[in-house]
Structures are given as structure tokens and as C-alpha cells.
Amino acid sequence: MRITVVGDVLLDEDVEGRIERLCPDAPVPVVEVSGRRFRAGGAGLVAAMLRGDGHEVSLVTALGDDEAAERIRERLPGVAVIACDSGAPTPVKRRVRTSDQAVCRIDEGCDPPPVPRVTDRLLSAVADSEAIIVSDYGRRLTEHPELREVLQRRGGEVPLVWDPHPRGADPVPAAQLVTPNLPEATAAAGTARGPEHAAEAAARLHERYGCAAVLVTLGELGALLHERGAGPLEIPSEPVAAADTCGAGDRFIAAAAVALARGADRRTAAHEAVSAARDYLAAGGVASLPEFSAPSEAEAPLDAFALARAVHERGGTVVASGGCFDLLHAGHVRTLAAAREMGDCLIVCVNSDDSVRRLKGPERPLIREQDRVEMLRALSCVDAVLVFDEDGPEQALDRLRPDIWVKGGDYTVDALPEARLLQSWGGAAVTVPYHLGRSTTRLAAALARVS
Known part of the structure; x- marks a missing residue:
């Protein structure tokens, strides 16, 4: 299946180490680094998952001219990366971990960049696919008017799943599914927080976006689907003990898009997405993916x-x-x-x-x-x-x-x-x-x- 992922890519770095003492000049732990792991994050993680599932994947994005962008490309074998110049550093999110526990996260290059200049090749990649996923991380690619025009036109012909961001642009009306998580949905809709307000938030966003359906993800509670012409549908999930939920949302939208492209209706796609996210966490999350089960950089082949x-x-x-x-x-x-x-x-x-x-x-x-x-x-x-x-x-x-x-x-x-x-x-x-x-x-x- 030919799938195009449109959105913002960042470099995720896990710094692994151990803590055995406190710093002598401040009451903070000293982390002795034993290794590093890099992976493509954001839209890049969605693309890597789909490629690992055997699909033909194009990733349409904007990247800086820097080492982080090169690391991202290196970690997406088999994915056709079509990138325009972002005009800004490629964002890096570095998590310091010890004993499978995150100690802190250090973000670099995450200030909002200018709206990038898209290329004809980039627009053509969007127009030639059997399904489209938009993974918006608020870095302004989805604001570009020509790109939005192509997404709206192509979204009327093939399934389009849009994962929004609080700092991102509104989804185009042609989207079949818009998939905010609960905090994103309640904040965007201006409702009170909490899962009891998910239905109200979904209804408001459905009216605002004009899309076919809003699917609010609720973590271990599952999801809530609000479709045009139908009431809210709760899709429960079984709780999973997961220390690291990184990538669960990406697995969710990937499964939903594939189901729609296969011909499933939105309710079936929502059920499959919830099951896929649950199974992903039960299997160990991002560490279970073949691309990321390699040894740490200290032991890995040279970049x-x-x-x-x-x-x-x-x-x-x-x-x-x-x-x-x-x-x-x-x-x-x-x-x-x-x-x-x-x-x-x-x-x-x-x-x-x-x-x-x-x-x-x-x-x-x-x-x-x-x-x-x-x-x-x-x-x-x-x-x-x-x-x-x-x-x-x-x-x-x-x-x-x-x-x-x-x-x-x-x-x-x-x-x-x-x-x-x-x-x-x-x-x-x-x-x-x-x-x-x-x-x-x-x-x-x-x-x-x-x-």
C-alpha cells in the first residue's frame, strides 16, 4: 500500500546511564552515560512504523541543514524522504534515562520556524498515494496554502487521517478522521478537562473542522468517536502497564489510516486503532520496534x-x-x-x-x-x-x-x-x-x- 505521511520530523535521542551518586556542588544526581540511541520522531516515527509493516512510504516534511537531519534520514531506511528546507534547526528531544526510568528531557531547536517553502516534488508526493496521514507537531508545514489545497483535494479521493497539534493549523475539511488526544481536544474546544467532557469536545471540534469524524484518544480508556450524523461512540480498551508510552499515538493513527485505505468504515478503523495501540504498548512500546532494537550507539555500526x-x-x-x-x-x-x-x-x-x-x-x-x-x-x-x-x-x-x-x-x-x-x-x-x-x-x- 502506498502511504504518504505529511508532517514534522524531529530527532529523538535516548541517553542511557546509571545513577550512583549525587553531584558534590548541587543536590542533583550524576548520570554516568553508558550509551545513546537515536530514532526519527514525530511524523518520522509514523513513517518508520508503516515501513516496518511492509508499506511503501513517502515522508513529506521540512528539515534543517544539520547533523540532526542527517541522523533522521539515516534512521529511515526504505522511506522516501521528500523534504524542503525548514529554515530552522531540526528539533532534537533528548531523554535521559536510567533503569528504564526517564530522569529529564532536554529539547533543542523547538522554537516555531517560518512557514517553509514547499517544492513541486513535495506536492506531487502528496498527490500520489493510497492514504495520507498528517502528523502535525506545530512547526508550520501544514500552514502552507498550496500544501493545504493539495491535501484538501486528495483527501476527497483517498483516506486522510489528521493528528493535530495545539500549535498547528486546523485540519482540512476533507479529513476522514481527526485524532486529538484528550488534553488537546478539550483545550482546542474550550471545554472543561477530563474524560467526561470528551464527547462535548469532539462535537465542538467536529463542527469547527467540518471533517467527517473526530476520534479523541483517551489513553488506557480507549477512544471516543464522533461522526457526522451519529452520536458519540465509546471504544474501550484494556489497561496496559507501560513505563514508556512513546509512539502509542503514532501506532494509533497508522492503524486507523491503513484500515480506512483497506476499505473499513470509520468505526471499524477506530476499533482497530485502539487495539493496535494497546498491543504496541503490551509488546514493549518503541523498544519493541525492529528499527530501534539495535545496540546503543556505543556498540552500533558507525553513522x-x-x-x-x-x-x-x-x-x-x-x-x-x-x-x-x-x-x-x-x-x-x-x-x-x-x-x-x-x-x-x-x-x-x-x-x-x-x-x-x-x-x-x-x-x-x-x-x-x-x-x-x-x-x-x-x-x-x-x-x-x-x-x-x-x-x-x-x-x-x-x-x-x-x-x-x-x-x-x-x-x-x-x-x-x-x-x-x-x-x-x-x-x-x-x-x-x-x-x-x-x-x-x-x-x-x-x-x-x-x-
């Missing part, structure tokens, strides 16, 4: 962008190579080993599964991207791996800015579209000798004969 920056800052040479690497063979290994000898680090750019499928056909790749990445990282000559979703590596290279780009001798430098790009910042594209008889196509054909 490609951070590595490139570090090598450049100390005056070293960054080497990059790339390809599909579907069925890793001796020719690949010899090429990568030769590339590593040309500089101080080797970063391998790998086509995502979607990219390989577009280039090679529906039967490829033979090996999924997670496994291809794992095998490449196991090679001693490879320092980092970067997955890209485009047909070619140009966008990835433009962010990495390697000094040398290496390809096998079955290419010529003049025929490489990346060569001119490398020259634009003083880099160079080179080829190394081609090893006859070693190719993925030949291996695949041989496997087909014996299967």
Missing part, C-alpha cells in the same frame, strides 16, 4: 554521515562505493577492498529494496536490504553503510561529499553520472579492475538452474 564529517575534519580522505550488492560475491569484495586502500574510510551506498525493484524488476532483490547491509558491514574493509531509496546514489553522495567514488571496471568513468557531481566539490570518480565471471546475474541464473 555514515558522522564518519564522513569526522574524517574530513581531521584532513583525511573519504572513499565511497555503491551498488545493489544483491548476492555478495568475490568481485564485490575485491572492488571494496581496493576502494578502502584509497583513503581513510570506506562508506558503501546501497540501493534500498524499493530502489532495486525499480531498477531490476519485481523479482529482485533476492536478498532484502537489512541482510545486504549486515553482510557488507561484516567486511573488514567497510567502515559504514548508507541505504538510499532513489534510483541512483547522487542525493546520498551530495550529502556525504566523498573525495573518491569507486566503481568496478565494468563501468567507465565517462559513463558514470556521478563523475560530474564529484567534480563539483573537488572529488573524483575512479574505476578498479573488473573480475571476469563474477556477477550477481550469473549467480542468480546458476541458482535458478539448481533450485
Whole structure:
């Protein structure tokens, strides 16, 4: 299913540590840091969840030109990130945790930015999807008039689920579901607080927005649905003991949108969303997601962008190579080993599964991207791996800015579209000798004969 997520992305960082003493100059605990974990938050977490569920996901957002934005892109493998310039730093929310307990949260770059300038590519991504989710975190992307026009038009054709924010713009009337949580709903509607006022708040917001339905999330109590032409419907949930509820709302809206796109009515979608959020928390929340179950940064593979920056800052040479690497063979290994000898680090750019499928056909790749990445990282000559979703590596290279780009001798430098790009910042594209008889196509054909 093709799903477009529109909204604001931030970088979530969990700083893990232990507390064994108090600071000598103030009555505060000292946290001895043992590791860090990064993930895409906000709309990025919704996109990561949907991608993990097997959907084809585009993320339409605005990002700053900074390290936080690069970390976000790195942590969204397989998601097509279509971003315009936010004109502001990418927000970072850093949680300090010890023994599975949050100690404090430090927010950076969270001041409201200017309304970003959207691009034609961004608007086109919204117009080409089977479902749309708007995840608004109040950073003004949803204020843009052209984007709102496209959302209103496309929302009349495909399911549109809008998760609002107190500082964000009102949802467009074409939204099938608007999903505020209880504090957001009562504050926006101007009612008294408390779950007993959820129905009144939902009715007021339904009239204000002109949307098809308002679905107020009530945490462990479930949700309340107010539809056009119907009274409030309470959707109960079973309480779940969860120390960390991060991402439950994202799982909720993702499930609701998928159900609507599958043809379910709004009541069924609401029930499925409540169940999905409950199951998500029962399974362990955000820590249970495959993307985030990796070891802490102290033990994790090197971040490609951070590595490139570090090598450049100390005056070293960054080497990059790339390809599909579907069925890793001796020719690949010899090429990568030769590339590593040309500089101080080797970063391998790998086509995502979607990219390989577009280039090679529906039967490829033979090996999924997670496994291809794992095998490449196991090679001693490879320092980092970067997955890209485009047909070619140009966008990835433009962010990495390697000094040398290496390809096998079955290419010529003049025929490489990346060569001119490398020259634009003083880099160079080179080829190394081609090893006859070693190719993925030949291996695949041989496997087909014996299967």
C-alpha cells in the first residue's frame, strides 16, 4: 500500500546511564552515560512504523541543514524522504534515562520556524498515494496554502487521517478522521478537562473542522468517536502497564489510516486503532520496534554521515562505493577492498529494496536490504553503510561529499553520472579492475538452474 505521511520530523535521542551518586556542588544526581540511541520522531516515527509493516512510504516534511537531519534520514531506511528546507534547526528531544526510568528531557531547536517553502516534488508526493496521514507537531508545514489545497483535494479521493497539534493549523475539511488526544481536544474546544467532557469536545471540534469524524484518544480508556450524523461512540480498551508510552499515538493513527485505505468504515478503523495501540504498548512500546532494537550507539555500526564529517575534519580522505550488492560475491569484495586502500574510510551506498525493484524488476532483490547491509558491514574493509531509496546514489553522495567514488571496471568513468557531481566539490570518480565471471546475474541464473 502506498502511504504518504505529511508532517514534522524531529530527532529523538535516548541517553542511557546509571545513577550512583549525587553531584558534590548541587543536590542533583550524576548520570554516568553508558550509551545513546537515536530514532526519527514525530511524523518520522509514523513513517518508520508503516515501513516496518511492509508499506511503501513517502515522508513529506521540512528539515534543517544539520547533523540532526542527517541522523533522521539515516534512521529511515526504505522511506522516501521528500523534504524542503525548514529554515530552522531540526528539533532534537533528548531523554535521559536510567533503569528504564526517564530522569529529564532536554529539547533543542523547538522554537516555531517560518512557514517553509514547499517544492513541486513535495506536492506531487502528496498527490500520489493510497492514504495520507498528517502528523502535525506545530512547526508550520501544514500552514502552507498550496500544501493545504493539495491535501484538501486528495483527501476527497483517498483516506486522510489528521493528528493535530495545539500549535498547528486546523485540519482540512476533507479529513476522514481527526485524532486529538484528550488534553488537546478539550483545550482546542474550550471545554472543561477530563474524560467526561470528551464527547462535548469532539462535537465542538467536529463542527469547527467540518471533517467527517473526530476520534479523541483517551489513553488506557480507549477512544471516543464522533461522526457526522451519529452520536458519540465509546471504544474501550484494556489497561496496559507501560513505563514508556512513546509512539502509542503514532501506532494509533497508522492503524486507523491503513484500515480506512483497506476499505473499513470509520468505526471499524477506530476499533482497530485502539487495539493496535494497546498491543504496541503490551509488546514493549518503541523498544519493541525492529528499527530501534539495535545496540546503543556505543556498540552500533558507525553513522555514515558522522564518519564522513569526522574524517574530513581531521584532513583525511573519504572513499565511497555503491551498488545493489544483491548476492555478495568475490568481485564485490575485491572492488571494496581496493576502494578502502584509497583513503581513510570506506562508506558503501546501497540501493534500498524499493530502489532495486525499480531498477531490476519485481523479482529482485533476492536478498532484502537489512541482510545486504549486515553482510557488507561484516567486511573488514567497510567502515559504514548508507541505504538510499532513489534510483541512483547522487542525493546520498551530495550529502556525504566523498573525495573518491569507486566503481568496478565494468563501468567507465565517462559513463558514470556521478563523475560530474564529484567534480563539483573537488572529488573524483575512479574505476578498479573488473573480475571476469563474477556477477550477481550469473549467480542468480546458476541458482535458478539448481533450485
